[in-house]
Amino acid sequence: MEVDGFLRGLRELQATGTLCDVVLYGSDADEGSALANGIPCHRGVLSVHSAYFRAVFTHDWKDSRDPVFQLHNVDTATMNALVQYAYSMEIGLNADNVASLVVAAEFLQMDRVAGKCWAYVQQHFLRSIFLLVEVLASDDVAVFSEDQVLQALLRWLDHDRDRRLAQLHTVLQVVRVPFLSEPAAMEYALALASAPAPSECQSGMVGRITLAGGTARHATPRDSYGARDVILCIGGHFDGDLDEVGVSDTVEVFCPSMPSVWRLPALPGFVNGCQAVMLDASGMLVAGHSGVNRLQRDRHYLGLRDEWEALAVMRMPRCNAGLAVLQGRVYAAGGCSRADRLEVLASVEVYDAQKDSWSTAAPLPVALEGMGMVAWGERLFVFGGKDEEEGIVPWAFSYDPQANAWTRLPDMPTPRYGCAVCVAPSGLVFVFGT
Known part of the structure; x- marks a missing residue:
């Protein structure tokens, strides 16, 4: 009862602005808007709940003395919910707010709030799926085409189909369907048809992540489509005499900025002594030979669908x-x-x-x-x-x-x-x- 009275007293002080020594503004607050009034708070209360605020307010920085403090990566609604928790030890979680709350709580190092959010996620939506969706929804995920995102999700499904099928409909929301090749779009449609309908909570959480930038995000390509500088190692001779057995059909990609190595689909035939050039943003031409006595005359072209075609x-x-x-x-x-x-x-x-x-x-x-x-x-x-x-x-x-x-x-x-x-x-x- 004494704790309840103490918290009630803090809420009254905060609600009336009494003894408040800082006003918080969210990332969406700008001068002249309805949000510009800010949220009056007490530095001491914020510092008890947030290691981030404690570090800011106890160091000799300009921000530590400024009566106005704006967070550029936490919106006002999310920040208001966190402030209310600081004064009441209560927070209302639902499918619409848990994604933004867990991100903000971890940024502000409000460990108790983050723990409550993850417990909610574990109960209503598996944490691993939540993280998978968050990664694959990003504009910056390193893929050459949207087909690779779909293939990653289908491989994830095949790893434990019995348990993961129930979540498939939800995670497929991260795929930007307009940018799938025709064969991949068919795969997407078949996968979607086989997936059970998601729960309201699951849909809400994924929607919060995937549509954070507005519904137009699914109508725009990812920043990484074909934009990363990579090194390709195509075909070549390995071990043994120069013959069909010792000539490779593999195509390996190295991305220095990630860094990582992965394989593209194999060439239709073994190629050694090859040359490759980019025709345009959609593909390359590769030419080479397949052995001592037989020259490979077919030339091959790689398109955005990661498929080789004989030219x-x-x-x-x-x-x-x-x-x-x-x-x-x-x-x-x-x-x-x-x-x-x-x-x-x-x-x-x-x-x-x-x-x-x-x-x-x-x-x-x-x-x-x-x-x-x-x-x-x-x-x-x-x-x-x-x-x-x-x-x-x-x-x-x-x-x-x-x-x-x-x-x-x-x-x-x-x-x-x-x-x-x-x-x-x-x-x-x-x-x-x-």
Whole structure:
């Protein structure tokens, strides 16, 4: 009874603004709005319940003395509920407010409130599912396409289908359906049809997370779609002699900013000595050979659906060729007509993605293989390589597509073979390799 009287006295002081020494404002409060009046409080009461406020108010910071304090990541309604708990030790939890309350309570280090929120979650909605939804609802989740989000949820379901099926309808709300490929949209529809209807609590909690930014969020792509800088390792030779057994069909992706490594769908065939270029934001073209005596003539394209498709074959099989994209067209220059380097080529072919066809362009001034090639500005540049008579060379050439002609450039200081070429933002061209 004495505790009840003490708390009642605190509430009266707070309600009347008596002895209050700070006014709290939420992230949605701005001058001139109805919320701008703020919430009068006592620093001592807030410090008892929140380690965050205790640290702010007991250190020699400007904020510790300011009579007005605004939290930029807690809205006014949520903050008001937390303040009322501080003065009454009571908080009303429901599906509409528990998601925002647990986030704010953990930020403010109000451990008792956070514990009550998680207990509510455990009772009405499994904590692991809540966290899964929170992660996959984010704009920043690292995926190349929305199909990967759906596949992650379906793998999660398959891990314990009997227990998790009841939650499937709820977690599927995080999928941004407009950005699914057609096959994935069919998978989504089938999964949704097999899922039991969620409880009101489950729907409310997920809705609070997924629609925190407004209903338009599901109509916008995630920030991470195809936007992360990654390194791809495609095919290649491993262990043993260079034959079908020792050539890989795997495609591995390394993301330095995460960092993590994962695999894309395997190539339709084994590929070694391959070259790859990005056609546009939707996919890449990969070319290579599959063994000593048989050159892989099919070229493959990777689209947003993470699927490989065979494209039109080149007119001349080639490996160790130069490959680059200029003005939306793929140029394949030089290379060997067979993997055992029976014939070195000077011919150049051009791929038109709109027509899915190859045509010819002016040949290189000399037959070369293993050279580096890059597009810069309105020209192609070729560096180094191996000539049948001269061996490894320091030669450099540029190609003008308007004139359909090659021009000899000054030689590099060092002959190079199997070299990589890149253009820095400054416009400098760097050539690396043997």
